[in-house]
Amino acid sequence: MNSTRDNRAGISPRRRLGSLAISAAIAVVWEGGKALFAIPGYKLPHLHEILVDFLREGAGGERWFSIMAQNAGYTALESLIGFTLGGLTGLALAIGFAHSRLLERGLLPYVVASQTVPVLAIAPMVVVWLGTSWFSKAVIAAYLTFFPVTINMARGLRAIDPDALALMRALAATSRQVFVKLRFPASLPYLFTALRISATASVIGAIVGELPVGSRFGMGVVIINAAQYYNWRPANLWAAILVSALIGIAFYHAVVLVERRVTGWRPSAPAI
Amino acid sequence: MGVPIIEIVDVGKSFSGRTGPTEALRAVSLSVDAGEFISVIGPSGCGKSTLLRIVGDLVEPTSGVARVNGKSARQARLDRDYGIVFQTPVLYDWRTVLENVQLPLELAGRSRQERDARPLALLRLVGLEDFRGHFPWQLSGGMQQRVSIARALALNPSILLMDEPFGALDEMTRERLNLELLQVWSKSAATALFVTHSIAEAVFLSSRVVVMSPRPGAIDRIVDIDLPRPRLDKIRAHPRFFELVTTVSESLREDPALAAGGAAGRAI
Numbered sequence: 001m002n003s004t005r006d007n008r009a010g011i012s013p014r015r016r017l018g019s020l021a022i023s024a025a026i027a028v029v030w031e032g033g034k035a036l037f038a039i040p041g042y043k044l045p046h047l048h049e050i051l052v053d054f055l056r057e058g059a060g061g062e063r064w065f066s067i068m069a070q071n072a073g074y075t076a077l078e079s080l081i082g083f084t085l086g087g088l089t090g091l092a093l094a095i096g097f098a099h100s101r102l103l104e105r106g107l108l109p110y111v112v113a114s115q116t117v118p119v120l121a122i123a124p125m126v127v128v129w130l131g132t133s134w135f136s137k138a139v140i141a142a143y144l145t146f147f148p149v150t151i152n153m154a155r156g157l158r159a160i161d162p163d164a165l166a167l168m169r170a171l172a173a174t175s176r177q178v179f180v181k182l183r184f185p186a187s188l189p190y191l192f193t194a195l196r197i198s199a200t201a202s203v204i205g206a207i208v209g210e211l212p213v214g215s216r217f218g219m220g221v222v223i224i225n226a227a228q229y230y231n232w233r234p235a236n237l238w239a240a241i242l243v244s245a246l247i248g249i250a251f252y253h254a255v256v257l258v259e260r261r262v263t264g265w266r267p268s269a270p271a272i
Numbered sequence: 273m274g275v276p277i278i279e280i281v282d283v284g285k286s287f288s289g290r291t292g293p294t295e296a297l298r299a300v301s302l303s304v305d306a307g308e309f310i311s312v313i314g315p316s317g318c319g320k321s322t323l324l325r326i327v328g329d330l331v332e333p334t335s336g337v338a339r340v341n342g343k344s345a346r347q348a349r350l351d352r353d354y355g356i357v358f359q360t361p362v363l364y365d366w367r368t369v370l371e372n373v374q375l376p377l378e379l380a381g382r383s384r385q386e387r388d389a390r391p392l393a394l395l396r397l398v399g400l401e402d403f404r405g406h407f408p409w410q411l412s413g414g415m416q417q418r419v420s421i422a423r424a425l426a427l428n429p430s431i432l433l434m435d436e437p438f439g440a441l442d443e444m445t446r447e448r449l450n451l452e453l454l455q456v457w458s459k460s461a462a463t464a465l466f467v468t469h470s471i472a473e474a475v476f477l478s479s480r481v482v483v484m485s486p487r488p489g490a491i492d493r494i495v496d497i498d499l500p501r502p503r504l505d506k507i508r509a510h511p512r513f514f515e516l517v518t519t520v521s522e523s524l525r526e527d528p529a530l531a532a533g534g535a536a537g538r539a540i
Contacts, residue, residue, distance in 0.1 A: 161360075161362065163358045163360060163362045164362050164364070166325075166330050166356070166358070167356060167358070167362050168379075169329075169330055169349070170328055170329075170330060170349060170354050170356040170433075171352060171354075171375070171376050171379050171380070171427075172349055172350045172351075172352050172379070172380075173379045177379055181364075181375070181378070181379070182364065185364070185366045186364070186365075186366075188366070263366070265365060265366045265367075265368075265407045266365070266409075
């Protein structure tokens with residue numbers, strides 16, 4: 001029993017070696033493929049070119065890693081605010097759905113419909129409504145965040161062992177007690193599964209929110225600019241993609257970390 | 273004998289299903305005195321679990337009435353007169369052993385002092401004091417069911433309802449837990465209503481064994497168990513124990529609807 005817990009605490013040397021080997025394999029496939037099929041730099045730059053791009057000086061004399069870091073920080077903050085807003089909205093909807101079939105039947109079609117509309121179409125409208133500040137980006141991030149939370153959490157709140165509920169009834173628990181002491185804690189694993197999905201979706205939302213004209217900061221702006229100069233300096237866009245991915249990965253791991261703290265009672269929280 | 277603490281009067285229960293209503297219980301009447309240990313035995317589908325749940329106000333009877341402590345079953349439930357143990361332990365995974373036993377006291381809004389003292393004493397009683405900080409998944413099935421019994425006794429209930437609590441355990445664990453249950457129960461003031469598939473278990477534990485027949489569920493016979501208490505393991509070798517087991521087993525077999533394999537499966 002204890003060994004399971006210890007293994008979770010840190011990354012074993014074996015696992016570290018494994019992920020290193022996979023990184024190396026990706027590099028080999030990347031560079032090997034490029035050499036083998038003679039892929040030109042504007043289609044696929046060398047890996048080292050992408051890394052070197054971070055050291056290049058930008059128009060304002062700042063180095064690109066610093067420019068990237070500032071914009072990444074901006075995007076991360078928008079994502080975090082959006083993630084929080086969306087998570088809370090999703091949770092509120094899920095609780096509503098779990099309490100009232102009527103509410104679910106009435107509202108769920110619109111919740112589903114909201115996710116079938118491409119976020120690219122919604123984003124410019126939201127920016128027009130709310131302005132080009134961070135807030136409109138956070139709202140778009142929230143728009144992508146709430147859905148997985150609503151769907152998963154509504155299911156978790158309902159998927160309670162009937163005998164666990166019978167126990168609460170036999171003990172004359174109030175409905176508030178049933179929620180706080182049974183339904184909510186029992187559905188935490190469902191919540192965290194949703195939050196893992198939402199963590200990466202919120203970053204996408206924030207970046208898409210930065211794409212419309214008028215935005216000045218964030219990875220979305222960096223990506224738009226890099227795309228315009230792509231033929232001339234392809235490594236810059238690849239670097240922007242790499243940074244954007246790193247934000248998503250960091251978010252995901254932050255959620256996993258919190259999950260392990262909160263659901264530490266479980267025999268083993270699912271690995272990555 | 274004593275004062276009737278549970279009165280079941282002419283209780284019937286039908287469940288509506290896709291193929292029309294199913295009659296689970298018909299005209300069941302039973303009176304239980306305070307301090308008794310009553311086992312209800314019968315094959316799958318005889319409605320014994322339903323009967324227990326009607327007493328605990330977890331299921332509404334279609335007809336008839338169940339009265340507990342001179343009140344309606346509902347009022348008794350709201351007054352927290354019940355402790356309940358299910359076939360599965362139904363422990364909350366995110367609570368430690370101690371926190372699980374504390375749950376009823378929390379729900380009843382008892383004082384911090386009481387919440388700390390009584391669960392520990394109960395865990396000591398079931399021999400799990402050292403496991404108070406463990407989580408349910410770290411315990412064996414038998415240990416989990418002990419925690420569940422401790423939790424059922426947390427509010428010192430006047431009625432202890434047990435729905436096949438040892439049905440999922442192996443024979444050896446079951447016999448050991450039977451003995452422990454009697455020890456724990458004798459220290460409590462609870463009247464026990466115990467649903468089981470096992471004849472030996474019913475005879476070993478009970479003051480009376482209620483034999484039920486299925487479709488619709490009805491009481492066939494009530495067998496008085498006149499074995500002395502306290503009952504220890506050696507009573508299982510007593511000739512009178514065999515006689516009583518035979519009596520119960522014959523009453524079960526008298527019903528032609530019952531196949532010999534009544535011990536398999538789970539009641540409604």
